Amino acid sequence: MKYPLVIGNxxxxxxxxxxxxxxxxxxxxxxxIKNCKVVIAPPVIYLGQVKKILHKSFIELxxxxxxxxxxxxxxxxISSEMLKDIGIKYVIIGHSERRILHAETDQVIAKKLTxxxxxxLIPVLCIGETESEYQKGQTKEACARQIDTIFVxxxxxxxxxxxxxxxxxxxxxSGKSAHPDQVQDVHAFIRQHISRKxxxxxxxxxxxxxxxxxxxxxxxLLSQPDVDGVLVGSACLNLENFLKIxxxxxxxxxxxx
Ligand code: PGA
Numbered sequence: 001m002k003y004p005l006v007i008g009n010x011x012x013x014x015x016x017x018x019x020x021x022x023x024x025x026x027x028x029x030x031x032x033i034k035n036c037k038v039v040i041a042p043p044v045i046y047l048g049q050v051k052k053i054l055h056k057s058f059i060e061l062x063x064x065x066x067x068x069x070x071x072x073x074x075x076x077x078i079s080s081e082m083l084k085d086i087g088i089k090y091v092i093i094g095h096s097e098r099r100i101l102h103a104e105t106d107q108v109i110a111k112k113l114t115x116x117x118x119x120x121l122i123p124v125l126c127i128g129e130t131e132s133e134y135q136k137g138q139t140k141e142a143c144a145r146q147i148d149t150i151f152v153x154x155x156x157x158x159x160x161x162x163x164x165x166x167x168x169x170x171x172x173x174s175g176k177s178a179h180p181d182q183v184q185d186v187h188a189f190i191r192q193h194i195s196r197k198x199x200x201x202x203x204x205x206x207x208x209x210x211x212x213x214x215x216x217x218x219x220x221l222l223s224q225p226d227v228d229g230v231l232v233g234s235a236c237l238n239l240e241n242f243l244k245i246x247x248x249x250x251x252x253x254x255x256x257x
Contacts, residue, residue, distance in 0.1 A: 004249040005229030007039040008236025023053040036249040062090035068111040080119035094126040096169045106149035124163040131170035140189045156197040163206045165231040171211025180220040183209045187226035215244035222252045
């Protein structure tokens with residue numbers, strides 16, 4: 001059975017005191033959650049402290065970025081090996097904020113996927129269309145382009161043990177989530193696009209939706225058959241909202257929506 005995957009991306013938010021209050025409360029509050037995977041992505045500087053508090057909790061850690069190099073004169077960068085070294089399991093790549101604000105190209109993102117897989121980490125590859133592509137009806141084309149660059153560099157099995165997060169750029173941080181029917185349509189397309197190279201990988205891949213997910217829309221989003229999880233930004237910083245999202249995800253299989 002595929003367990004829904006909830007990832008909370010803190011982005012550039014948090015502090016030591018936030019970590020020290022939020023994480024123990026979260027660990028305690030979800031100790032009985034059994035049917036959903038919970039992952040948090042705090043800023044890299046807090047990963048060690050979060051890891052210490054998580055101790056034996058089932059909650060996994062995710063980094064928000066990685067460099068394409070393993071070591072050397074690359075000031076300010078962090079390698080996949082270093083993330084692995086401190087016990088990180090997932091790494092977000094291709095987030096639109098990095099594509100736009102840090103000029104990361106599809107090619108750079110494809111290389112990041114290569115280094116993560118080499119280190120045995122799970123890439124959470126974000127893809128999605130701009131507002132203008134959405135308005136022109138080019139959503140699937142944009143997603144296919146981003147997926148195909150990964151195939152070119154990493155071959156037909158590129159998506160083995162990879163998470164894809166479909167995040168329409170216009171929905172991120174806007175308070176305006178994509179409609180669940182549209183999300184389902186795009187997710188089914190993504191799965192089908194990957195299955196053209198490898199059906200087994202396509203069937204197994206976890207497809208998350210991200211973009212203004214909150215405790216009110218998460219049920220409708222997760223009720224879609226091809227929505228296997230959610231990548232949550234702002235709503236994950238509010239403990240009450242994040243807990244509600246996790247509790248809804250935990251029931252996805254039980255209700256068989
Ligand atoms: P949001 O962010 O939930 O605040 O829209 C999602 C994301 O950027 O992954």
